[in-house]
Amino acid sequence: MNDEKVDSSKLIVDGTAVGEAAVDSQLSTINSQLAWQRFKKNRPAVLSAWFLVALLLAIVAWPLLLKTTGGSFAHIHNPNQLSDAQFLPPGAQHWFGTDVHGRDVFSRVLFGAQVSLLVGVVGTLVSLVIGVLWGAVAGYAGGRVDGFLMRTVDVLYSLPSIIFVIVLITTLGELLKHSHLVANSPALAKQIRVMLLFVGLGAISWLTMARIVRGQVLTLRTRAFVEASRVLGARPWRILARHIIPNIFGVVITYLALTMPAIILYESFLSFLGLGVEPPMASWGTLIAEGVGQINPIRVYWWLIVFPGGVLVTTLLALNFLGDGLRDAWDVKSK
Amino acid sequence: MYFLKRLAFAVPLLLVISALAFVLVRLAPGGPFDRDRAPASPEIENNLKTKYHLDEPVWKQYGRYLGDLAHGDFGVSLKYRNHNVNDIIAQGLPVSMSLGVLAFGFAMAGGLTVGFITAARRGRWADYTGSFLAMLVVCVPGFVLAPLLILIFAVKLQWLPVALWDSPWHMILPVIALGLYFAGKVARLTREGMLNAMQSEFVTAARAKGLAENKLLFKHAFRIAVLPVVSYSGPMLADLLTGSFIVENIFQIPGIGVFLVNSSLNRDYTVVVGLALLYAVLLVGLNLVVDFAYTLLDPRVKYE
């Protein structure tokens, strides 16, 4: 498939083509200052940013708080501590209630946030690195290299991602398990399983990024300032690093904020299938998968679905608003 | 000419995909005949492998597969041993497609309307509520939404059946559960498209000519605004038509989406490859259609 024209025209219509404004790096600094000012005027986006900051603080502070206070408070709120207090509704002691093992749901949601956000961030970074490099090289090199790289993207695009994820997680897991490093340390094996999940999710999310970046690079490549530095004898890597990558920053950052929710959602889907993180570790996905069983005609332990689900949806909303805000801010056309 | 070239390119693409799926699914640990109870003798397992040619080298298996494929035969399912992949597709695809087409219609109708209204009423409460709702439905996972819909409309209110695929009444909840996410996406794309279009030169020019604002919105801005929606609808349709695991699973719908996931989990090699090919064919075909629609809608786009 030749998507070159489609992609670039799509981007022009989307209004995300930023290259036109940045004629040189100085101008691009001014541009980003302007963007920052525009961003601050966007109330939902700023609010979302604050929410995410607060969430991050809570995630970091809560385990520290448990560690420092110790005693019965820490014991009750230990996310992995089993007790006889099964299915307690939310109350003074357990703010979000307890689950089937009598574990504190509030704690589990916060510890689950660690995993989910980490999955989101690392997965997004993996997709960023692969996507930007792949797209930039394809767009800049052109010709056969471009053809080969983009045909690969086409093939992967047309392969149902679930096949890829299952094979990646299971096969690599098996391979790594038999390496010496892992065989001697079960704890490390566990970490590796989580890492595989991160990488697997990133590895299926970079395709769109690669296409967008390539489209951007293609338009930038022919621009006067890039031509000029080429004529002046700059090396391709320098041109990529100095002129091209900074100029696609806006598109990339925007796209990142939109990739992260998608990856978090995908992880929760895998957890629903039983392919996510391993218990007793939890992610929002596993917590929700547990809670979904509670939506039934007989009796509803509502706190098991409302709290994890609510936090997940709010976070995704915040990320999306943030992404929108960033895009609007960097979007030259909507000035 | 350009489209013919793309069609020609589709053949090697499909070959590569089939080979990739063929090898990938065989790389995964475990095989189609691993069960929780071992057969009474190792020979029994060998008999199974011999029968389905799994004892041959992979390249030979693939050659055999391509040979069958040339005759339109996707092979026998290794899990559902009385059915071949053609049966599975013939039974499941029409169901998934009708569900997908309805959900597509729902997403388009709902999404375009909401997107249009929010853009036309930019900065007012209709915009805020509409945009927020559009964003919200994009953020709610399907496996939370579907049970909630069932609980409210089927169990508590008893307006609609809880599951199965029998009458038009049975279709309403799955269509909503499947289409709502895409409706949200379409609404957001439409709104953005509209806002961009209203700032574009030709709309400004039309406005300068003194066209009424409503007419402007409908006749001019809308046409440009749907372009991103059109390009999005290709992959969206491919996703919708090949079925959704979650929705088919929760509503007990005999579609193809359940197979797409379960065949990988079951290591049902032939079904995995067959469905991967089906998905690729749909995706390639729909993208072609979309690009063709693009040339009609937006003359700025030309393919050589």
Added chain:
Amino acid sequence: MTLSKRARRFFSRARFCFLNCGVLLVCLLPSGCARHEPPADITIINAAEPESLDPAIITGQPELRAVQGLFEGLTRLDPKTARPIPGLAERWEISPDGLVYTFHLRTNLVWSTGKPITADDLVYSWIRALNPATASDYAGQLFYLKNAGDFNAGKIRDPALVGVRAMDKCTVRAELNHPTAFFLDLCAFPTLYVVPRQTIEKYGDRWLMVRPLPSSGPYELAAWRLNDKIRLKKNHRYWDATNTQSEIIDLLPVGSPITSLNLYENGQADIVWDKDLVPVELLDVLLKRPDFHTFNYLGTYFIRLNVTHKPFDDPRVRRALALAIDKNRIVKKITKAGEQPASHLVPDGTANYTSPAGLDYNQELARKLLAEAGYPGGKGFPRFNYIFNAAAGGAAKMHENVAIELQQMWRDTLGIEMELRQMEWKVYLGAQSHLDYDSSRSSWIGDYNDPQTFLGMFTSDDGNNRTGWKNKNYDALIREANEQPDLSARAKIFQSAETLLVHDEAPIIPLFFYVGINYFDTNKIQGIYPNILDSHPLQSIRKIKPQK
């Protein structure tokens, strides 16, 4: 200004198209999707989609329940007791040494298509199940016949050497390797059912797609749509057709407990019959209702320990692990369906057998044994893993919940640390059979009502052993038991074998015995009786009009 005429034309055409499509959809939907099928008399939710309906190749419960309606063997199971009663054979003689069975078929047997069922058909069916080309998973059910194993392995080519022969049109003679106490039970098992030779020889692997499909059981196959439904209609030519209670039965393949419950509560299904189709979260409420029925079931949930990995090679360690588990908490807090905690492997109620005592909850002794093994207070005990399979698609997360409890119990009592390893189903199976684990969640459902189905699998060479545990005494005891024709002497030998397995050596730790759960309203549905095999022949199920 930039929009060309072309686009405008496209738009007007597109609008027209949309309109047309809309009208078309509205017209097509009701006609295309409402199926003109008469409603079924009884709708049953039957768990996962059957992999096959070929009696020779099925292995699972959902398949078995459907196939029981379509085909029959020499015997069938009594709907109340699940003991074998005459089926296609009206009587039989057993030689005094228990090695030769002579079956006399009924003389009025015909296929649903009208052709007679003969002794040759039966011999063909058994040989077919053993034929390597059929590739039957459960061919082992026939290995009790003379030379059957060798024929299946391809070591013998001539089917005439296998110990089954048609003496005349209505007499079948079966010759066994050993006296086999449960051979009549096996004759009621699908692998040994009679299947239509001509159809199979003509259509090969696709013979089940033929309509009308000749069936030998109480029902005919009217429709089979994957993940949609199996529709059975009464076979009026069945020899016992007068006692077939319902005309049309639908079997729905539903795997999700919540969906099953929703369908049942909404009146879209009459019977739900699989223990996995009951939402575990609601058991405490549901089990109090009169339409939920539990009964003992021939299945055990247990832990396998890999004795080839240190420190599980030490029986003291294995016994300590077993003694440290509070099985009562697991059945009370987690499984909650009234399961009995298990200290032995063979479920109570198994025919001709009573199990010996195993290891009960005893924290003191557990700590003492662990200390003796060189790990006082768990000091120096390596971290080890516990593998279990992921429950896909939101099904009950019981395995995970049990694992979490075990982790805590072993940590609290013995001071040892276990890692949970949740695995995708096929990976889990691979790890288990390649002994690539330390401890593993396991379960076993009996194939027939006899201790052999449980105890036989821990002999050294059995493919289901999967613990690496090899014990010559145990092997000898099992062999001896199976050659012993006297039932009570046989039971005694099995008891010493089981003591060795669950008390002295403990390569496995039984946790609890499954209970079967069905739900249906006894005021509307009759003919389903609780029994240890969870076997409910379709022909005896009937709907009664509610009395006012």
